Amino acid sequence: MNRRPTLLAAASLTAAAVLSLSACGGGDGGSKNDDKIEGAGNSSSPTATPSPKASADAIERPRIELPKDVENVFEGGRTGDAKKDAILADSERRIDSLDEAITVNAKEHPALKFYSAGDALVSAATYIKSFYDEGRSFVGTTRYYQRNVTILKKGTAAVTYCMDSSKTYPLDRKSKKVDKSIPASGKDYAFFNTRLERNAEGVWQTTSVTSIEAAKQCL
Numbered sequence: 001m002n003r004r005p006t007l008l009a010a011a012s013l014t015a016a017a018v019l020s021l022s023a024c025g026g027g028d029g030g031s032k033n034d035d036k037i038e039g040a041g042n043s044s045s046p047t048a049t050p051s052p053k054a055s056a057d058a059i060e061r062p063r064i065e066l067p068k069d070v071e072n073v074f075e076g077g078r079t080g081d082a083k084k085d086a087i088l089a090d091s092e093r094r095i096d097s098l099d100e101a102i103t104v105n106a107k108e109h110p111a112l113k114f115y116s117a118g119d120a121l122v123s124a125a126t127y128i129k130s131f132y133d134e135g136r137s138f139v140g141t142t143r144y145y146q147r148n149v150t151i152l153k154k155g156t157a158a159v160t161y162c163m164d165s166s167k168t169y170p171l172d173r174k175s176k177k178v179d180k181s182i183p184a185s186g187k188d189y190a191f192f193n194t195r196l197e198r199n200a201e202g203v204w205q206t207t208s209v210t211s212i213e214a215a216k217q218c219l
Contacts, residue, residue: 061093061203066096074092076146084149086204090205091194094120114203120206136170143167144164152195157195193209194208
């Protein structure tokens with residue numbers, strides 16, 4: 001069993017399901033914000049601090065709140081180039097919005113559609129739904145490193161990065177128990193190649209994602 005299966009580029013969810021994402025939070029009616037998790041914090045109660053840090057631009061962004069027992073660590077967020085830094089920041093927010101949709105039970109997750117579009121939104125919805133269908137979530141710290149930005153034609157860019165999920169652990173949504181018995185392995189390291197496009201509001205939305213599990217360049 002993987003700690004966190006790699007997000008795949010291919011997806012089969014319908015567009016209507018992507019727009020509603022109603023199956024991806026609070027759908028069972030049994031989730032309560034005062035539920036406690038053994039060996040961890042409360043995955044249904046988000047922290048008071050939005051993640052990532054608020055932007056310095058004038059864009060009105062949706063608030064992202066991860067549970068106190070879920071943390072994403074992004075290495076190398078400053079390149080010295082304002083445009084590349086803005087792209088990396090929105091890439092971070094997309095990742096956080098994905099994890100928020102998985103770990104926070106809510107009827108809506110507006111940040112997910114704010115930072116993802118096209119194929120990336122469809123694949124994200126499929127990925128998120130798989131966690132709910134299997135009755136699981138996760139807790140712990142995920143590290144993102146070796147992040148690189150390549151400016152493509154006007155209004156588009158590519159961001160590549162590695163993900164280390166060896167410090168995350170599966171959570172059973174019903175029992176609230178955390179499984180820390182899974183041994184670390186190469187499957188905990190993945191390489192991602194993403195494409196981003198700047199929309200009319202100035203947001204760098206991720207539009208496509210490809211990934212490689214147990215990527216040698218990330219070990």
